[in-house]
Structure formats: structure tokens, C-alpha cells
Amino acid sequence: MSAAAPHRVVVLAQDGAYPFELGIPARIFGAADEPYEVLLCTPDGGPIRTNAGFSVAPEHGPEALETADTVIVAPVDPTRLRRELSPVVAAALARVRPGTRMASICTGGFTLAAAGLLDTRRATTHWQCAPLFATWYPHVDVDENVLYVGDEHVVTSAGAASGIDLCLHLLRQDHGAAAAARAARRCVVAPHRDGGQAQYIERPVAALADSSTSATRAWAMDRLGEMLTVATLARHAHMSERTFVRRFTAETGVAPRRWLTQQRLLAARALLESTDMGVDAVAAHVGYATATSLRNHLGSALGVAPSVYRRTFRRRPSTPGEASDDLAGS
Known part of the structure; x- marks a missing residue:
């Protein structure tokens, strides 16, 4: 049997790009055990000038977008932002197949918004650019107080390092928490920061x-x-x-109680993915008073019941007893 084709991630770079963010997708997805192919393209196939004083010559033009499974729009310096898409960028995005997962890092969200891909959706960008984003795109529900936000098809993230969180989130969507944790460990970064975490944290230097x-x-x-x-x-x-x-x-x-809720939910998700424990046992193991409480928290965070989550991420079918245990209270 032939190996599955790698999931193709295409990063769209534009003039004024930040070099750090340009490299995040290749670094994170390149550290995954699962097969990914990361390509960098520009709207016209030519080189682009970064905001760091050097140019980048991509190996691909807009035709790469036609075969993408995921498109990530990289950010540009805020001084290069424009409310409307240029004809070249609009033509490049028109090559993306319907149903392709779209994502953006930082000011890359302006490109998705200008293309109409964020209309009526909740989205984020760098907190310093959020007021301009809200003014230019009133049909987008902009939230400057999160690291990343979205659904299975369109995800936006805040500035700089939140691009790492975004890519780990996408990897987690594809292959589960354990796969994302392994990639994070190889890259020596935190395996998970909740998308709802604040973008900026006042952290005074500790005296002791x-x-x-x-x-x-x-x-x-x-x-x-x-x-x-x-x-x-x-x-x-x-x-x-x-x-x-x-x-x-x-x-x-985040406050201590919310942090505890986040950690318990992450632990529960890992157990649902990797063990045969029934939902009642999972709930008790991570500190939920009842399985119903776990179901409510998982439903609120992800919109699915534990049974659905387990079927999505388990690498082998659930046993009949396990499924009936969960569905009885879903």
C-alpha cells in the first residue's frame, strides 16, 4: 500500500513580510511525525522584500495555492497594510480551492478580511492593529484578547509567537494533542496555550x-x-x-480557576485520544465531579460530545462498551 500523500501547507508571503513568522509553519509542521509538505509562495511568483532589510525569493508562485490543503497568510508590516486587496493578491487567492482550510498569522488576517473570508466570523489580529481592523472590516467580529480563534476551516491568530500556537492548533486538529505535543517538544516550545488566553500579559520581574x-x-x-x-x-x-x-x-x-478548568480539559482530551477509559473514569481522573460536567465543558469548548471527540482522534475504533458508556449521557 502506498503512503498517504502529505498534507500540503502553502504559506502566502507578501511585500513587507516578517521573516520570523514566515518560517513558523515550516518549523512546526516539519517537526511533526505525520507527513506535511510546506511551500512558500508569493502572489506573482517573484521575490518579496521583508521588513528586516532583505528579500526572499520563493520557489513557488500562486499556482501552489491550487493544490493547498491549508493556506496560511503570513503577516506584513502594519505600514504596508491596505484596506482592499491588490489585483495580484486577489487573483492569487482566487486560485484556492473551495473548502481549503485558511489561516492567518497577525496582520495576515487583514488579507483574509479584505477577501471577505472573515465576514460574520470571530477573528483576531495583533492587539495594536485591532482598532484599525475593526474600522476597516465592520462585518468581522474582531477579538483582540485571544491568541487564536476560528473553526475547522478559517483560523486567525494574533502577533508573532502566537503563530506557533496557531500551527500547533492546526496540527492538533489534524492528528490530536499527542502529535502536537511531540512536535512542540522537538521545537522546545509550550505544547499548548489556550486560544482564549490574553494576547499580552503584564508580568513584573520577580524580586525573589x-x-x-x-x-x-x-x-x-x-x-x-x-x-x-x-x-x-x-x-x-x-x-x-x-x-x-x-x-x-x-x-x-488567566485566573487560577479558569487555568484549572483548561488543564483538566486538556488532560481529559489526551485520555480520550489515547486510552480506553470510559467517560466517567476520565472525568474522575482529571477532577470533574461528574461525566456530565466533562461533557458540558467539552461541548462548550469544542462543540462536540466526548464520543464524537474520541472517534475523531482515536487511531483505532472504540469498543462497543466504551461507546455505549459515553452515548448514554451525551
């Missing part, structure tokens, strides 16, 4: 090494199945609750 909440977060990760409260976490950190909440939020961008 023990003033961080990182040790308590690591401690909590090993005890997700236990009853963890803010008071419990604060005691472990040897802080008052008020001080703990303030420092925790400054370091992570």
Missing part, C-alpha cells in the same frame, strides 16, 4: 525566585484529580489568596 507560582502550577498538574481550590493552591505557594491570585494571573494571563 520563590515569588513565582510556577512550582504550585506544576504541583497542581500532578493532582488534577483532587479537589483543588484557590485556597489550597495559595497555601502550597505560601501566599495569601489575594496575593496568589494576583501573581498567578500576572504570570499566566
Whole structure:
């Protein structure tokens, strides 16, 4: 049997591109165990000038977009932004097949919006450019307070490093959390930052090494199945609750309770993908009071029941007993 064709990711680069973001897709998808092919193209096939003082000569022109499974529009310097698409860029995007997954990093979202691909959708871009984005594209529900947002077909991300989060999110969509975690480890980056996390976090430099909440977060990760409260976490950190909440939020961008919910959901997803545990057992293992609570959180975050999520990401069919256990309360 012949090997499956690699998933083709085509990065569209335009004049004024940021070199760092141009390289993110190739770095992340190139670290995946699963087969991906990453191509860089420009709207006319010619070289583009980056905002870092050098040019990039791509190996591909707009014809690469015709065979893309995923298109990622790279960002450009904000001084190069225009409200309307140039004829060349419009013609290039017209080559994309219907149903192709579209994504953008930072100001690349302006290109998707100008093409009408974000109308009535929730989208994001760099927080400094969000006011202009909202003014130019009033039919887009812009949210400047997230790292990335979207559905299976159109995903936008905030600035710079959030492009890493975006690509890991796309890899997670394709092959599950374990695959994304392996690629992240190879790239020495965090395996998951929730898309709803704030774009920018006020993080004062700690005066003392023990003033961080990182040790308590690591401690909590090993005890997700236990009853963890803010008071419990604060005691472990040897802080008052008020001080703990303030420092925790400054370091992570989210309040302790929300962080715990995020970690429990991530742990539950990993168990659904990689084990035969029933939903009740998964829920108890990660600290949900009931399987119904897990179903509600998973449904709110991803819009699917545990049974659907498991079927999507499991590499082998679920057993009949496992499926009936889940569907009984879905």
C-alpha cells in the first residue's frame, strides 16, 4: 500500500513580510511525525522584500495555492497594510480551492478580511492593529484578547509567537494533542496555550525566585484529580489568596480557576485520544465531579460530545462498551 500523500501547507508571503513568522509553519509542521509538505509562495511568483532589510525569493508562485490543503497568510508590516486587496493578491487567492482550510498569522488576517473570508466570523489580529481592523472590516467580529480563534476551516491568530500556537492548533486538529505535543517538544516550545488566553500579559520581574507560582502550577498538574481550590493552591505557594491570585494571573494571563478548568480539559482530551477509559473514569481522573460536567465543558469548548471527540482522534475504533458508556449521557 502506498503512503498517504502529505498534507500540503502553502504559506502566502507578501511585500513587507516578517521573516520570523514566515518560517513558523515550516518549523512546526516539519517537526511533526505525520507527513506535511510546506511551500512558500508569493502572489506573482517573484521575490518579496521583508521588513528586516532583505528579500526572499520563493520557489513557488500562486499556482501552489491550487493544490493547498491549508493556506496560511503570513503577516506584513502594519505600514504596508491596505484596506482592499491588490489585483495580484486577489487573483492569487482566487486560485484556492473551495473548502481549503485558511489561516492567518497577525496582520495576515487583514488579507483574509479584505477577501471577505472573515465576514460574520470571530477573528483576531495583533492587539495594536485591532482598532484599525475593526474600522476597516465592520462585518468581522474582531477579538483582540485571544491568541487564536476560528473553526475547522478559517483560523486567525494574533502577533508573532502566537503563530506557533496557531500551527500547533492546526496540527492538533489534524492528528490530536499527542502529535502536537511531540512536535512542540522537538521545537522546545509550550505544547499548548489556550486560544482564549490574553494576547499580552503584564508580568513584573520577580524580586525573589520563590515569588513565582510556577512550582504550585506544576504541583497542581500532578493532582488534577483532587479537589483543588484557590485556597489550597495559595497555601502550597505560601501566599495569601489575594496575593496568589494576583501573581498567578500576572504570570499566566488567566485566573487560577479558569487555568484549572483548561488543564483538566486538556488532560481529559489526551485520555480520550489515547486510552480506553470510559467517560466517567476520565472525568474522575482529571477532577470533574461528574461525566456530565466533562461533557458540558467539552461541548462548550469544542462543540462536540466526548464520543464524537474520541472517534475523531482515536487511531483505532472504540469498543462497543466504551461507546455505549459515553452515548448514554451525551
